[in-house]
Amino acid sequence: MAVFHLPADGLNAALEIQRDIAAFNDNSKEDFMLRVGLFSGPAIAVNSNGRLDYFGRTVNISARIQAQGHGGDIVFGKEYVEQAQLKRLLKNAHLDCERFSAKLKGIEGNMELIRVKYKELRVQDNAG
Numbered sequence: 779m780a781v782f783h784l785p786a787d788g789l790n791a792a793l794e795i796q797r798d799i800a801a802f803n804d805n806s807k808e809d810f811m812l813r814v815g816l817f818s819g820p821a822i823a824v825n826s827n828g829r830l831d832y833f834g835r836t837v838n839i840s841a842r843i844q845a846q847g848h849g850g851d852i853v854f855g856k857e858y859v860e861q862a863q864l865k866r867l868l869k870n871a872h873l874d875c876e877r878f879s880a881k882l883k884g885i886e887g888n889m890e891l892i893r894v895k896y897k898e899l900r901v902q903d904n905a906g
Contacts, residue, residue, distance in 0.1 A: 779840070781832060785818045786863045792816060792852045793871055796896060800850070815844025816854040842882035843891065851895040859892060872897050 782788040792814045803809045819836035839855075846853045856877070859865055868875070873894040881888050 779832065779837070781821070781830075785816070785858065785861060786867060788816050788818075789852075789854075789864055789867055793867070796850060796852060800896065811849025813844050813847030813849050814852045815840055815842075815847060816852065816858055817843050818858055839882065839885060839889075842885060843889075846880050846882075846891060847893070851893050853891055853893050856890040856892055868894065 780788070780791065782791065795812065795814065799810055799812055817836060817840040819839075821832045821834045821836045824831050824833065843853050843855065859868060871894075874897050876893045878891055878893065879888045880891055
């Protein structure tokens with residue numbers, strides 16, 4: 779779990795992480811896959827034993843969204859990308875985009891989600 783002051787910082791970090799993992803996998807014998815989910819909203823921050831921990835509905839929804847990932851992708855609610863700066867980031871990132879609806883555990887109704895993945899996630903072709 780990571781916390782960002784601005785949603786765009788979270789999206790930038792997620793995009794860089796998935797790109798860097800692809801580069802790592804190109805030089806590794808086994809593929810490492812990471813599921814990333816993004817959600818924005820208020821949370822309760824508690825300082826316990828010298829470290830921050832976060833609680834609340836936003837944290838729960840974030841975890842449920844992350845669970846919808848397949849690995850190598852980034853999943854977020856459609857409301858997340860309604861912010862102008864996030865739309866620009868996604869438009870410029872060469873991503874495949876899939877819209878879908880999912881029932882998230884403990885959340886009433888279905889949630890409209892978006893899954894993005896780099897069009898060319900692999901840095902080099904491992905077939906040769």
